[in-house]
Each structure stands twice: as structure tokens, then as C-alpha cells.
Amino acid sequence: PARCAAVRTAAPVAATAEGDERRFEQLAVPPELVDELVEEALVWCSQHGLVVGDKNHPRSGKAPGVGLLHAPFALLPMSFPKVYWEQALELAPLFNELVHRVSLDGDFLQQTLARTKEVDPFTRRLLDIHSKMMELNKKEDIQLGLTRSDYMVDGATDKLLQVELNTISTSSNGLACGVSELHRNLIRHHERELGLDPASVVGNTAITQHAEALATAWAEYNNQSAVVLVVVQAEERYMYDQYWITVALRETYGVTTIRKTMAEIEAEGDLRPDGTLVINGRPVAVVYFRAGYSPADYPSEAEWRARLLIERSSAIKCPSIAHHLVGTKKIQQELAKEKVLERFLDNKSDIENVRKCFAGLWSLENDNIVNSAIESPELFVLKPQREGGGNNIYGDNLRETLIRLRKDGSxxxxxxxxxxxxFPPASPSYLVREGTFVRDNVVSEFGIFGAYLRNKDKVIINDQCGYLLRTKAASLNEGGVVAGYAFLNSIFLT
Ligand code: ADP
Ligand code: MG
Ligand code: MG
Structure with a gap:
């Protein structure tokens, strides 16, 4: 039967104009095999740490080992054409370098965000810290960026388009590795029924490479007794994602990490006269932010004092305030304007390659576009300067928001x-959450992790570092795993 043939995809896709057979869809599961696979997958997750804290357990966000639940996942990987994979890999070091170069242009950041600053208090606080650092002429000799550039394939044009570039608290680098192992395992055990080659599931190097980048940064700081400080939220049900990185850091490199909230950093932190950040007397080599990207992370002035303390210190910040700001949606939109990339990149073909993946991006000062969006809101996404998922505005809400803003002349x-x-092409898939599965029509978002480490003029690391594939119901707008919309997935290269 056809089921046992080579790579089967779940539904036919429209070929491109050239008759090109590019496909990217969920691999199909024979229906009689689903229950068995789901059970095996759930056991695998439990035994291999593909877990999150259970929101139904009151202590699951505080105490490791308490109230664990498997992470949400798609049952089988998504077939994904090599061309997109290679394109995204090629772009990773370019975006890393771009982030760095833009971060050096403090005036560009301040000017581009000047109007946003007047109306968005969160962005204003970040920019205020950035201005203070500019006034102090603060230099960050050692820069560490752990980034993730997110893409979707546009079904109408077959183009890989960038959704956004994350420069702070890029997450799922831990859990993403587990899901490709899970899929390989399932495919290996059911090679005959599925007719798939487990070697086609792309392995994921995010944990090893991000741990290596943190360890190399730590070594550049050159203080054997210093630690890596992980900035965390007080409640973190995604802590196991972070532990994958920090445990690798300890076990492979012998580097100690400490986890602190911003409030704890304010209470326990200090600067030595030479700029060394100390927490309870322990020097800090690298500050790895896994919090601090959202207004909710700054409930009082204490957290802002902590952020300033960190920024004033000589510790390596992952990211620095400037790298953080480069990741805002406003900067993304500015970089997509004509002739702006040319200010930061020299090589013509690099510029072309970066620009090719830009979707349409506009400021709301553009009346024509605002009119179009009011007319056809389903063709647009309205984005504030926020991170972490669940902040964008779609559909009728988008239209009403634009009409209101226009009326207010605000x-x-x-x-x-x-x-x-x-609009990525949709296909059916089995999605597993909280021990049960649903069959749904899904679309996917594909992220490539990156690492960038630089000491003065020397670029020590500039690389892609594995990937994140997130799959969500096609009917949903948003797609974050942490935010609870998406399912972890992996890539089956075709
Ligand atoms: P955040 O920084 O909060 O993750 P994103 O820009 O990534 O913000 O948007 C969140 C989610 O919204 C994405 O993961 C994706 O599912 C969806 N999304 C964002 N931009 C687009 C877009 N241009 N087209 C379709 N979906 C989008
Ligand atoms: Mg983001
Ligand atoms: Mg995002």
C-alpha cells in the first residue's frame, strides 16, 4: 500500500510555477498506529526530560522536580525542503553580524525608537538605560548574542520570510533538541510501518552550541572564580528548557551558574570599584537573561535598578541593552526600509540575501497602508514592542484598533x-498535549538559533546553532510554545 512507500506527506500541495516539488508539511501517521505512537512518545518524554512545569500544580513554577508534564509536541516531524533550511543557515551569521553592527549605532537606536519612547513606557525605560550608557561612553569589549531568527514559509510565493529576530531570552534552545531525538526514536522503531529513514530527521545542536558559547564567553572574561548568572522569572514553568543549557555548561565545561530574579539581583548585587558585578560576594562573568524582556518582569523600581546595575557592570551581558533594543519590532521595520541595510552591511550579496527574507513591514505613519489594513485586516498583523507571544493584534481587533488610533489622532x-x-501552507497533524492528542490542520514556524561572541575586534563565534520548529493549529493567530499556543516539532529534510 501507498502508506509503506517512501516519504508520504499528509495532503497534496500546490507545486510552484516551475513545477518545483517543494513540500513542507506534517508527515502523516497511519491512523491505526496513532495510539501506540502517542503512548511511546509520552514515555520517551518522561524518561528524557522533554518536560515543562504543569500549570495545574501550584509549585511547578518554583520547585524543580515538582509537578512535571511532558512538553507539547507534534507526533511526527514536518517534511521540509532543503532549500529553506540552507537559506536560513546562511542567513544566521549575517543576522548575528547585523545585530552587532546596529547595536554599535546608539544614535540610530535612539532616533528610530524616539517616537515609540513617548508612548510606550517599557521601551522608554530600556532606552533610558541605553542613553545612560551612551553618556558614560560605556564600552562592551566582550559581546555575547544568543539569537533566534524566526521564519515562516509564505504559501503564496514559496518564500521563506522572517517573522522576527529575537535577541533576548531566546528560549526553547533546550527542549527543541529533545523533540528531534523523540522523532528519530519513533521513526526508528516503526521504520517498516512508516517507511521513513530516521536519519532524515535533522538533529539539533542548540544545547551544545549555546552552552559552548556561554562557556567561551565565560573563559574570555578570564576569572576562574566567576559564575554565569541566569536571570529568571520568579515563577518559571519552562525552567527545564533552561536547565538543559545550564547543566550542559556545568557538566561539559565545569562552569557554575546561579539563578536569580531581578529583585534578588537588586537585593544581593553590588559593583566593585573595578566594575565587577558581585552577587552575594560571587563575581559574575556572564549575565544570561531568561527574563527581563517583558514589562511583567519589572513590577517595581527594584527590577529596573537591577537592570541598570547589570548594565553598568563589566559582566558580559547576553544581551547588552543595545543588543536587546536591536530586537524590537520597530528596529526590524526600520531595517526593512530602503537603503537602511546598506548602512550596516557592506557586501552587496549579503544585503540582497537578508532583504529577500523581509516581509512587508510598515510604520503606522503610512496612511495608505493603514487604509489597506482597515479594509483587509486579515492580511496584516499589528505588533506592539513586546516579546514572549500573545501581544499581537489580528482581524477585527486590528481594524478597530487602527480606526480608534486614527480617530484620536493619537x-x-x-x-x-x-x-x-x-500564510504558511496548512496540513493535518497529530498534536499531543497533557497526555492526549488531537488531529488538527496545522502550520509551522521555523527558527534558527545563532551565537555571536566577540572580544573587541576579534569575532570568536559567529554561527548558526540548531533550530526550533513550532507547529500550531492553522486557525490560531499566535504560535509560542511558552505562551501555550504551539507544539514542538522537528524537521524531516526532503
Ligand atoms: P513575539 O516576540 O511575541 O514572539 P512575534 O512577532 O514572533 O512576537 O509574533 C508572535 C507570533 O505571532 C508568531 O510566533 C507567529 O505565530 C505570529 N505572527 C507574527 N507575525 C506574523 C506574520 N507576519 N504572519 C503570520 N503570523 C505571524
Ligand atoms: Mg520575539
Ligand atoms: Mg516570536
Missing amino acids: NEIAAYILMQRI
Whole structure:
């Protein structure tokens, strides 16, 4: 039967104009095999740490080992054409370098975000810290960026388009590795029924490479007694994702990490006269932010004092305030304007390659686009300067928001950008959450992790570091795993 043939995909896809057979869809599961696979997968997750804290357990966000639940996942990987994979890999070091170069242009960051600053208090606080550092002429000799550039394939044009570039607290680098192992395992055990080659599931190097980048940064700081400080939220049900990185850091490199909230850093932190950040007397080599990206992470002035303390210190910040700001949606939109990339990149073909993956991005000062978006809101996404998922505005809500902003003649328009909505092709898949599965029509978002480490003029690391594939119901707007919309997935290269 056809089921036992080579790579089967779940539904036919429209070929491109050239008759090109590019496909990217969920691999199909023979229906009689689903229950068995789901059970095996659930056992595998439990035994291999593909877990998150269970929101139904009151202590699961505080105490490791308490209230664990498997991470949400798609049952089988998604077939994904090599061309997109290679394109995204090629782009990774370019985006790393771009982030760095833009971060050096403090005036560009301040000017681009000046109007946003007037209406968005969170962005204002970040920019205030950034201005202070500019006034102090603060130099960051050693820069560490752990990034993730997210893409979707646009079904209408077959183009890989960038959704956004994350420069702070890029997550799922731990759990993403587990899911490709899970899929390999399932495919290996059911090679005959599935007719798939487990070697086609792309392995994931995010844990080893991000741990290596942190360890190399730690070594550059050159203080054997210093630790890596992980900035965390007080409640973190995604802690096991972080532990994958920090445990690798300890076991492979012998580097100690300490976990602190911003409030704890304010209470226990200090600067030595030479700029060394100390927490309870322990020097800090690297500050690895896994919090601090959202207003909720700054409930009082204490957290802002902590952020400033960190920024003033000589510790390596992952990211620095400037790298953080480069990741805002407003900067993304500015970089997509004509002739802006040319300010930061020299090589023509690099510029072309980067620009090719830009979707339509506009400021709300563009009346024509605002009109189009009011007319056809389903073709756009309205984005504030926020991270972490669940903040964007879609559909009727988008239309009403634009009409309101226009009526008010409000400066508040500067808080948002408009983006072309990308429509990846949808296909059916089995999605597993909280021990049960549903069959749904799904689309996927594909992220490539990156690492960038630089000491003065020397670029020590500039690389891609594995990937994240997130799959969500096609009917949903948003797609974060942490935010609870998406399912971890892996890539089956075709
Ligand atoms: P955040 O920084 O909060 O993750 P994103 O820009 O990544 O913000 O948007 C969150 C989610 O919204 C994405 O993961 C994706 O599912 C969806 N999304 C964002 N931009 C687009 C777009 N242009 N087209 C379609 N979906 C989008
Ligand atoms: Mg983001
Ligand atoms: Mg995102």
C-alpha cells in the first residue's frame, strides 16, 4: 500500500510555477498506529526530560522536580525542503553580524525608537538605560548574542520570510533538541510501518552550541572564580528548557551558574570599584537573561535598578541593552526600509540575501497602508514592542484598533508596526498535549538559533546553532510554545 512507500506527506500541495516539488508539511501517521505512537512518545518524554512545569500544580513554577508534564509536541516531524533550511543557515551569521553592527549605532537606536519612547513606557525605560550608557561612553569589549531568527514559509510565493529576530531570552534552545531525538526514536522503531529513514530527521545542536558559547564567553572574561548568572522569572514553568543549557555548561565545561530574579539581583548585587558585578560576594562573568524582556518582569523600581546595575557592570551581558533594543519590532521595520541595510552591511550579496527574507513591514505613519489594513485586516498583523507571544493584534481587533488610533489622532500609533501576514501552507497533524492528542490542520514556524561572541575586534563565534520548529493549529493567530499556543516539532529534510 501507498502508506509503506517512501516519504508520504499528509495532503497534496500546490507545486510552484516551475513545477518545483517543494513540500513542507506534517508527515502523516497511519491512523491505526496513532495510539501506540502517542503512548511511546509520552514515555520517551518522561524518561528524557522533554518536560515543562504543569500549570495545574501550584509549585511547578518554583520547585524543580515538582509537578512535571511532558512538553507539547507534534507526533511526527514536518517534511521540509532543503532549500529553506540552507537559506536560513546562511542567513544566521549575517543576522548575528547585523545585530552587532546596529547595536554599535546608539544614535540610530535612539532616533528610530524616539517616537515609540513617548508612548510606550517599557521601551522608554530600556532606552533610558541605553542613553545612560551612551553618556558614560560605556564600552562592551566582550559581546555575547544568543539569537533566534524566526521564519515562516509564505504559501503564496514559496518564500521563506522572517517573522522576527529575537535577541533576548531566546528560549526553547533546550527542549527543541529533545523533540528531534523523540522523532528519530519513533521513526526508528516503526521504520517498516512508516517507511521513513530516521536519519532524515535533522538533529539539533542548540544545547551544545549555546552552552559552548556561554562557556567561551565565560573563559574570555578570564576569572576562574566567576559564575554565569541566569536571570529568571520568579515563577518559571519552562525552567527545564533552561536547565538543559545550564547543566550542559556545568557538566561539559565545569562552569557554575546561579539563578536569580531581578529583585534578588537588586537585593544581593553590588559593583566593585573595578566594575565587577558581585552577587552575594560571587563575581559574575556572564549575565544570561531568561527574563527581563517583558514589562511583567519589572513590577517595581527594584527590577529596573537591577537592570541598570547589570548594565553598568563589566559582566558580559547576553544581551547588552543595545543588543536587546536591536530586537524590537520597530528596529526590524526600520531595517526593512530602503537603503537602511546598506548602512550596516557592506557586501552587496549579503544585503540582497537578508532583504529577500523581509516581509512587508510598515510604520503606522503610512496612511495608505493603514487604509489597506482597515479594509483587509486579515492580511496584516499589528505588533506592539513586546516579546514572549500573545501581544499581537489580528482581524477585527486590528481594524478597530487602527480606526480608534486614527480617530484620536493619537501619538500612540508609534507604539506599533504593521506587518504583512504570512500564510504558511496548512496540513493535518497529530498534536499531543497533557497526555492526549488531537488531529488538527496545522502550520509551522521555523527558527534558527545563532551565537555571536566577540572580544573587541576579534569575532570568536559567529554561527548558526540548531533550530526550533513550532507547529500550531492553522486557525490560531499566535504560535509560542511558552505562551501555550504551539507544539514542538522537528524537521524531516526532503
Ligand atoms: P513575539 O516576540 O511575541 O514572539 P512575534 O512577532 O514572533 O512576537 O509574533 C508572535 C507570533 O505571532 C508568531 O510566533 C507567529 O505565530 C505570529 N505572527 C507574527 N507575525 C506574523 C506574520 N507576519 N504572519 C503570520 N503570523 C505571524
Ligand atoms: Mg520575539
Ligand atoms: Mg516570536
